Amino acid sequence: MLTRSRIRGKSFTRACSQGSHTPVDVAAIRWNIGLLLPHHQALPLTDDELAALTAFLRTHTQLLITHVEQAAAKRPPEDVPRYIALACTRQAHDRLSAPPAPDRHSLLVHARRLARALAALCDHHDALTDVAMSGVAGGAQAGVQGDPAGRPTAPTGPSGQPPTARCVLRPGCP
Template sequence: MATSTTRPPTGEERDQRPLDIQAMRAGAHRLLAEDPKPSVEELGTVALRLREHIVLAVPEVEEMAGRLPHDDTRRACARACIGEARMRMRLKPGATPAARIARAQRLARSVNALCDHYENLDGS
C-alpha cells in the first residue's frame, strides 16, 4: 500500500497559490457522476489526487473559519466538514473495486464540501 508523504503547505505557500476550486470540483465530479467511473488502474491515482486536494483545502478553510466568532454557525459547519474530511483521509482502500470506488467517492464529497466552505467563507 502506498502512503502519501504530501505535507500541508506552509502559510507562505498558501498565500502565493490560491486553491484551484474549478480543478478540485472537476476531479470530484468525475467520481460522483453516473458514468463512466475510472478504471481500477486509474482509481488509485484519482484517489491520491483527491487526497491532495483535501490536504491543500483543509488549512485554508480552517484558517478562514478561525477568523469567525466562536458561536458562528458557518465556523461550526466548516470545522465539522474538516473533521469529516480528516476522518475520510484515514480510511483504508477496500478489498474490492466497488469498495475502492466508494472510498474515493467519499473523498470526492469531502472535496466538494471543502470547496463550498472555501467559497462561502471567502465571500466569493
C-alpha cells in the same frame, strides 16, 4: 476512456512545498470531482486512473482542510458557518483516515466518499471566503444575495440549500 492527463490541477508535492499559502483551484477540484459524481454519470475508470484520481482527491482534501480551517479561524467563535465548516473538516479528516478495503468496489466507494467530502470543503471554502459558489458540474452560480428589503440572505449551494446543510443535517454526510 479517461487518462491521467485529464486529471486537472497541481500535484500535491508542489502544493505542499508551497505550504498553506497555495491558492486553491476550486474549478479544477470541482472538475475532478465531476469524474466520480454523480455516480450514475461517472466515466468508467481503469485501476490506474482510479488510483491517480484518489491520490488527487486525498491530497487536495488535505490542502483544502487547511484553507477552510484558516478561513474559519478568522471568524468569531459564535459564527455558525464557522462552526459547521469546522465540523466538515473533522468529517473530512475521518474520510482521509478510513482505509478502504483492497477490492475495486471498496476503492471506488472510498474515492466517491472523498469526492463528496472535498465538494463540501469547496462549498465551505467559498462560503467562508465570500466567493460565489457553483455546482460540481458547473451548475448555476449562487452566492450571497439580498431580499427585496435589502437584507442579506444566507448563501446557497448548487442544490439551493445552504452549503453547510449537507454536513450536519443529512445522515451519511461526507
